Amino acid sequence: MCGIVGYIGDKKATPILIDGLSKLEYRGYDSAGIAVFKDHEIHVEKYKGRLNVLADNVKEKDYNGTIGIGHTRWATHGAPSDRNSHPHTNQSGNIAVIHNGIIENYIKIKEWLIDEKNVCFKSETDTEVIAHLIDYYYEGDLLDAVYKAIEKMEGAYAIAVICKSEPDKIVAVRKDSPLIVGIGRGENFLASDIPAILKHTRDVFLIENDEVVLLTKERVTIFNELRQVQAREVFHVTWDVEAAEKEGYEHFMIKEINEQPKGVHETLHRRLNKEGNIELDGIQITKEDLEKIDKVYIVACGTAYHAGLVGKYAIEKFAKIPVICDIASEFRYRDPFIDKNTLFIAISQSGETLDTLAALREAKRKGARILSIVNVVGSSVARESHDVFYTWAGPEIAVASTKAYTTQLIAMYMIALHMGITKGLLSKERYDEIIEELKAMPEKMQRILDNCTIIQQLADSQFNNESVFFMGRGLDIDVAYEGSLKLKEISYINSFAIAAGELKHGTIALIEEGTLVITLATQDRLYEKMLSNIKEVKARGAYVVAIAKEGNKEVEKSADTVIYIPDTMDELTPILSVIPQQLFSYYVAVARGCDVDKPRNLAKSVTVE
Numbered sequence: 001m002c003g004i005v006g007y008i009g010d011k012k013a014t015p016i017l018i019d020g021l022s023k024l025e026y027r028g029y030d031s032a033g034i035a036v037f038k039d040h041e042i043h044v045e046k047y048k049g050r051l052n053v054l055a056d057n058v059k060e061k062d063y064n065g066t067i068g069i070g071h072t073r074w075a076t077h078g079a080p081s082d083r084n085s086h087p088h089t090n091q092s093g094n095i096a097v098i099h100n101g102i103i104e105n106y107i108k109i110k111e112w113l114i115d116e117k118n119v120c121f122k123s124e125t126d127t128e129v130i131a132h133l134i135d136y137y138y139e140g141d142l143l144d145a146v147y148k149a150i151e152k153m154e155g156a157y158a159i160a161v162i163c164k165s166e167p168d169k170i171v172a173v174r175k176d177s178p179l180i181v182g183i184g185r186g187e188n189f190l191a192s193d194i195p196a197i198l199k200h201t202r203d204v205f206l207i208e209n210d211e212v213v214l215l216t217k218e219r220v221t222i223f224n225e226l227r228q229v230q231a232r233e234v235f236h237v238t239w240d241v242e243a244a245e246k247e248g249y250e251h252f253m254i255k256e257i258n259e260q261p262k263g264v265h266e267t268l269h270r271r272l273n274k275e276g277n278i279e280l281d282g283i284q285i286t287k288e289d290l291e292k293i294d295k296v297y298i299v300a301c302g303t304a305y306h307a308g309l310v311g312k313y314a315i316e317k318f319a320k321i322p323v324i325c326d327i328a329s330e331f332r333y334r335d336p337f338i339d340k341n342t343l344f345i346a347i348s349q350s351g352e353t354l355d356t357l358a359a360l361r362e363a364k365r366k367g368a369r370i371l372s373i374v375n376v377v378g379s380s381v382a383r384e385s386h387d388v389f390y391t392w393a394g395p396e397i398a399v400a401s402t403k404a405y406t407t408q409l410i411a412m413y414m415i416a417l418h419m420g421i422t423k424g425l426l427s428k429e430r431y432d433e434i435i436e437e438l439k440a441m442p443e444k445m446q447r448i449l450d451n452c453t454i455i456q457q458l459a460d461s462q463f464n465n466e467s468v469f470f471m472g473r474g475l476d477i478d479v480a481y482e483g484s485l486k487l488k489e490i491s492y493i494n495s496f497a498i499a500a501g502e503l504k505h506g507t508i509a510l511i512e513e514g515t516l517v518i519t520l521a522t523q524d525r526l527y528e529k530m531l532s533n534i535k536e537v538k539a540r541g542a543y544v545v546a547i548a549k550e551g552n553k554e555v556e557k558s559a560d561t562v563i564y565i566p567d568t569m570d571e572l573t574p575i576l577s578v579i580p581q582q583l584f585s586y587y588v589a590v591a592r593g594c595d596v597d598k599p600r601n602l603a604k605s606v607t608v609e
Helices: 012-024 049-060 106-117 128-137 142-152 254-260 262-268 288-292 300-319 354-365 405-420 428-451 452-464 475-491 502-506 524-538 553-557 570-591
Strands: 003-008 031-038 041-048 069-072 095-103 155-163 166-175 180-182 188-193 203-206 211-215 220-223 295-300 325-326 342-348 370-374 387-390 466-471 494-499 516-521 543-549 561-565
Touching: 003 012, 003 095, 003 155, 003 166, 003 570, 012 031, 012 049, 012 142, 012 180, 012 188, 031 049, 031 095, 041 049, 041 095, 049 405, 049 466, 069 155, 069 166, 095 106, 095 128, 106 128, 128 155, 142 155, 142 166, 142 211, 142 524, 155 570, 180 220, 188 211, 211 387, 220 288, 254 262, 254 570, 262 405, 262 428, 288 405, 288 452, 295 300, 295 354, 300 342, 300 475, 354 370, 370 405, 387 405, 405 428, 405 570, 428 570, 452 570, 466 502, 466 524, 475 494, 475 516, 475 570, 494 561, 502 524, 516 524, 516 570, 524 543, 543 570
Parallel strands: 295 325, 295 342, 342 370, 370 387, 466 494, 466 516, 516 543, 543 561
Antiparallel strands: 003 069, 003 188, 031 041, 031 069, 095 155, 155 166, 166 211, 180 188, 180 203, 211 220
16 A cells, blocks of 8 residues: 655656656555655645656656655545645645555644644645654754654654755655665665666665665665664565566456466475475474474465465365464454464465554464465565465566465465375375376466456456355355455455355345356365255346356256366365456456456555554
8 A cells, every 4th residue: 555666866856756656556546746856945746546647747847856755645544635645744845755554643743733833734644744743853854853753653654754954865764564775876766665666776675664764875874763773685686577567468467367377387386396295495394393383373364365264274184283264454453362382374465464464473472483475575574474485476466466366375285285294194195196286287277268258258248237146165165255355356346255055044135136146166075065055046036157167067057157167176176266256357347447457445565454
């Protein structure tokens, strides 16, 4: 949520800021703005709407200053508007601030500033108090004023500040919101995420929590909360800019759906040794460690939580350890029973999801061992974990996650299999059999992608539905949750998923003539029961779409449309059955004219509570 970009050097700052913000559009936003120092003044331009509104408005203006900060805002305090957009300034306009996060005690600070300095606030945001608070403490030293201001601030934030009186520096702070610094020659950069600066440099500093950064065009100095200078190794980015481009696809989402076979292949094969056995580099859990673990918590949000539901099944199936799968935003408010015998698995695509990070810290404080599954090397979740499993999905730009989900599934299966074989609960024959089937997944996924016409035609005939039901049993319901989320995220259709056995306990009252019901029937041992559930909704007028394994033709007698996936083990069907649901959601959203990659009100990286 929100994007931060900063530049200081000898080049024109405005085009660098605008371009950097364009690379952060995936984070979700509803307004954009910049502050550039030029001709001894700070010039602020900010507008509600997409980034192109800002770009068009600054195009004709000669903002050729060489220091500036830029921001894309996702509204939390105050509706989207020009006035509430960032940057915000103090009353004289000589201090400008951008901010990602939430200042939890802003009302208290605001009231104090009004009483103390008779400050007149222009916006409804929590961010504006930061500019006035820094101004209150400013006595000729911006770094000192920022330190004094953050002592009064409570909450999560990444901020960047420029000052008219000190036009040769940018001061930035990180507390629970992502921040990185790009290192150049005679220029330096600031951003929420690497894609914003990758055109200019591949060398970055990963800023840690509670650190303050002072940028000049020649130097980057990192301080801790005690104002002590911190040494930091340079992190060199190895992936290409092109990996974050559309490469001829109409949307990032459809590109990323089609990249799933590659992501699954990479995630799997990078952790198989020459003998075909799993080697979990970055995870040092021995048999003795596993024998001490009496329970596992899997904690995540959204799509990652749905991957965790499948992970719960896999660990309990293969490793025989009880697993609790919990939503990160609820986890730490339940005072969960965690101790040194607990394995805590955090799943996060970005590695910066604030709720997941807070849950991780709570579990760590209680003595749990932390294993994280993340896609971003060097992210906060990864850095604060004892063990890390990096997925190899590559950059995921579309807000609606697809390839991150399937690579997270592969990660969960590999961890579960490794636990099972290490504990001696899986025979080598069964272990090898499952790994061979995992190796076959990329080709089977590609077969679904190559035969997507039926799904596109289905979407074209059903896109006008305003409510859709998903249902399944066993693993199928876990995947149905993800299918329902995808549809509602990008098409704005009111959809939800339900365990098929729960239909008769209330939900079936909503089924009427023409209701679209998407049913998953991929579990062989539950196949007959699913056929009965399909007949239940058909008898009440539903239009039924079934997702089933090749060869299970009996479903054709009850369903209106059947989408077949290649045959595989019941335990591994989620890797395949999710793809038709992703494609259906995508094609429905396109047919409805929705902004597929940047759906309303949503953000890619949720860095606020």
